[in-house]
Amino acid sequence: MNQPVFQxxxxxxxxxxxxxxxVATCTAAVMALVSQIHIFALAQVVTALxxxxxxxxxxxxxxxxxTMLFFxxxxxxxxxxxAPVMFFSSLLAGLLLEGLVLALFRGYGRDGAVFLAAWLFxxxxxxxxxxxxxxxxxxxxxxxxxxxxxxxxxxxxLAAVALSALGAALGVKISRELRxxxxxxx
Amino acid sequence: xxxxxHPRRPLYPVVSVxxxxxxxxxxxxxxRSIWGSVFVGAVWLLLCLFGxxxxxxxxxxxxxxxxxxxxxxxxxASGGNAxxxxxxxxxxxxxxxxxxxxLAMAPVRxxxxxxxLGCPRLPALGMLITTSFVPVLxxxxxxxxxxxxTRGVTTLWAPAAFYRALLIPLxxxxxxxxxxxxxxxxxxxxxxxxxxxxxxxxxxxxGRDVGFSAAFLTVLTVALCAPALGWAASIQEVLA
Numbered sequence: 001m002n003q004p005v006f007q008x009x010x011x012x013x014x015x016x017x018x019x020x021x022x023v024a025t026c027t028a029a030v031m032a033l034v035s036q037i038h039i040f041a042l043a044q045v046v047t048a049l050x051x052x053x054x055x056x057x058x059x060x061x062x063x064x065x066x067t068m069l070f071f072x073x074x075x076x077x078x079x080x081x082x083a084p085v086m087f088f089s090s091l092l093a094g095l096l097l098e099g100l101v102l103a104l105f106r107g108y109g110r111d112g113a114v115f116l117a118a119w120l121f122x123x124x125x126x127x128x129x130x131x132x133x134x135x136x137x138x139x140x141x142x143x144x145x146x147x148x149x150x151x152x153x154x155x156x157x158l159a160a161v162a163l164s165a166l167g168a169a170l171g172v173k174i175s176r177e178l179r180x181x182x183x184x185x186x
Numbered sequence: 187x188x189x190x191x192h193p194r195r196p197l198y199p200v201v202s203v204x205x206x207x208x209x210x211x212x213x214x215x216x217x218r219s220i221w222g223s224v225f226v227g228a229v230w231l232l233l234c235l236f237g238x239x240x241x242x243x244x245x246x247x248x249x250x251x252x253x254x255x256x257x258x259x260x261x262x263a264s265g266g267n268a269x270x271x272x273x274x275x276x277x278x279x280x281x282x283x284x285x286x287x288x289l290a291m292a293p294v295r296x297x298x299x300x301x302x303l304g305c306p307r308l309p310a311l312g313m314l315i316t317t318s319f320v321p322v323l324x325x326x327x328x329x330x331x332x333x334x335x336t337r338g339v340t341t342l343w344a345p346a347a348f349y350r351a352l353l354i355p356l357x358x359x360x361x362x363x364x365x366x367x368x369x370x371x372x373x374x375x376x377x378x379x380x381x382x383x384x385x386x387x388x389x390x391x392x393g394r395d396v397g398f399s400a401a402f403l404t405v406l407t408v409a410l411c412a413p414a415l416g417w418a419a420s421i422q423e424v425l426a
Contacts, residue, residue: 009308010368011308011311011368011371011372011376011378012364012365012368014308014309014311014312015311015312015315015364015367015368015371016361016364016368017312018311018312018313018314018315018316018319019315019316019319019360019363019364019367020360021312021316022315022316022317022319022320022323023319023323023360025316026320026323057357061361070309070312073309073312073313074312074313074316075316077313077316077317078316078317080203080206080207080288174353174354174357177354178354178357178358178361181358183357183358183361183362184361
């Protein structure tokens with residue numbers, strides 16, 4: 001039976017997404033320690049695993065268009081007070097991912113769509129952050145890409161992408177296990 | 187999560203959020219001049235005057251230690267460049283002071299305010315749960331760690347132990363918790379449509395909030411317009 005592409009969210013869905021967002025935000029608190037070390041994408045490296053694993057679990061349970069956007073909004077609520085740039089880039093990344101998944105898979109029905117969305121969430125914030133630094137904080141841009149830091153930035157970008165893929169794969173694996181055990185019901 | 191920081195008479199939530207955002211934007215925009223320091227200091231004083239004095243004073247030692255630590259780091263990393271260090275400290279101070287209105291705001295007040303303003307109720311509910319779930323999470327992790335110790339698992343460094351003994355049980359607990367919480371919300375007659383709901387203890391804009399907003403905007407405008415008025419003072423001049 002074909003399910004409609006857009007489905008309404010229930011209270012149960014939103015509560016589950018909010019709890020997983022809280023867990024992801026707490027485990028990403030380590031970002032505060034590295035946020036002042038000006039190497040581009042270093043903050044993404046330390047958050048990539050958490051911000052791909054928990055969205056993957058969330059999407060495996062709540063397979064509805066808009067799930068990623070809710071996740072971005074809830075995690076962004078906490079980020080808003082500490083790093084507004086991260087809030088806006090998370091929200092934009094969430095929006096872009098929803099569009100991408102709709103265009104490619106017409107929803108999160110397939111595990112491939114879940115993996116793609118969870119994997120690309122953190123990597124998509126990279127170009128958005130870069131755009132912000134180029135447009136609004138030129139001196140920070142110089143520090144991020146100053147002498148000797150270009151290689152470190154490239155390394156961090158690659159590490160963030162790889163860790164995101166690992167986290168998303170782990171999230172899908174755990175969710176399948178939980179579903180087999182009867183814990184995670186759609 | 188931040189209960190001990192909440193003042194007796196908090197600011198209006200929307201004013202708090204906007205003040206945090208504008209503080210950060212102002213500090214970043216003014217970081218290169220002495221006005222960055224003046225602006226951040228003035229905002230800190232304003233927060234003290236408008237009911238957040240206890241919070242400001244309690245967090246001051248941490249803020250100063252944070253600024254001193256990172257200031258030293260930037261000074262050494264830049265080869266003793268005092269101007270650059272001052273600029274970076276301005277930015278960090280902006281971040282530190284911008285956090286204060288958020289710390290002083292109870293999540294439930296933000297939710298009530300958003301509901302009263304007609305925001306969709308589901309996102310508001312999710313935001314409330316996200317911001318107030320941390321103590322519960324800490325308790326759950328403690329319980330899972332206790333269960334691990336009972337079963338003789340003492341280390342988390344082995345990936346298999348981390349995965350099997352911590353991650354899976356924690357996620358199972360979170361799923362169960364979310365089911366219970368959702369049921370609890372539904373049994374309290376939560377409705378997605380905000381038109382038929384009543385806001386318990388409505389949050390209203392008071393004269394104090396208007397006074398704070400006016401004073402804050404005056405400080406921001408003066409700091410931003412200072413160079414145009416001929417009051418420009420660069421960090422280099424001050425250090426010289």
